[in-house]
Amino acid sequence: MKVFLTILALAVASASAFEEVVHPKDVKASKIEGRITNGYPAYEGKAPYTVGLLLNNAWWCGGSIIGHNWILTAEHCTGSAEFATIYFGATWRTNAVFTHWVHRNDMINHHAADISLIRIPHVDFWQQVNKVELPSFNDRYNDYNGHWAVACGWGGTYDGSPLPDWLQCVDLQVMHNSECVQTYGSGTVGENILCVRTPDGKSTCGGDSGGPLVTHDSNKLIGVTNFVSSAGCQSGHPSGFQRVTYHLDWINQHTGIAY
Structure with a gap:
């Protein structure tokens, strides 16, 4: 029984160590939610x-x-x-x-x-x-690990900023799910999830929910914006997307x- 209790305690401690997630649309802002943090303004016709x-x-x-x-x-x-x-x-x-x-x-x-x-x-x-375009059925098992992609949406350029109305885009690199699991746990990061690194505060954020993640090299839609860390969009923690190939x-x- 003592062994079981010890294992249970370790499991609880391990589970609590994972970062919580929040849907980008629920990140609070001063107006209608919508932002890409530390991205760049899109020219007309970019996306x-x-x-x-x-x-x-x-x-x-x-x-x-x-x-x-x-x-x-x-x-x-x-x-x-x-x-x-x-x-x-x-x-x-x-x-x-x-x-x-x-x-x-x-x-x-x-x-x-x-x-x-x-x-x-x-x-x-x-x-x-x-x-x-969506990925082809032949690419259904492509995890796009290491690929660069662009996410676009409307909103502010840093946490808590007033929200500009100009479309913003940000270039992000896909990471392996085994790396993303270390932050959020396997209960959040399943086979249907694709994660990206967010260095230098570059990330999707409030109001970008549902928006696109499109590869640079093939212009294919590989992600649908889903979640960010509850610690904030500029925390440096991965951003999560629904993996389009899974669906x-x-x-x-x-x-x-x-x-």
């Missing part, structure tokens, strides 16, 4: 697949155009939403080329992971509004999109 989502006129998230009729985002953005306004082709957050309004019936929430789809009216593609079958099942 034409990025959309802004204003849900219930109350919280802000990001999303990615993956087809003429589909947006990919996070379930914690859409799960409790009754409606959303989608901003297309915006560099200045609310100055969109056009917007669409969708009802909760157009939102498909994953029941076991923090990822969701939004069905939209048909959108034509051009320089400022375009889709991003290719689910996406194809609902949208028919596959490569």
Whole structure:
């Protein structure tokens, strides 16, 4: 019995040592949440697949155009939403080329992971509004470890800053899950999670939830922004994304999109 109690105590101590996570949309800010910390302003047309989502006129998230009729985002953005306004082709957050309004019936929430789809009216593609490709089924086992990718979203450039409206992007390097587990534990970092390093305070943060992580070398959508450390976006702890390759079958099942 003493041995069991000792092991239990060690397990509890070990579990409590892991960093807690928070959804980026729930990071508090002075206005509608939305930020990339220590990133750089995007030029017009840099990320034409990025959309802004204003849900219930109350919280802000990001999303990615993956087809003429589909947006990919996070379930914690859409799960409790009754409606959303989608901003297309915006560099200045609310100055969109056009917007669409969708009802909760157009939102498909994953029941076991923090990822969701939004069905939209048909959108034509051009320089400022375009889709991003998903990884192919042949890449479903690619962990993208060490790859550089870009995340984009709207908001402030450091913790607690006033929130600028210009689209911000940040370049981040994918890390191996075994490294990310050391910070958050295996209960948080499963096979469906992809993590990135956040040196020098460069990170996703509040309002970037649901937004894209796209590879530099192949321009493929590999992550959907999910969580940051509860210690803060500039803490240097990894940022977490839903791993798109893990969800290719689910996406194809609902949208028919596959490569």
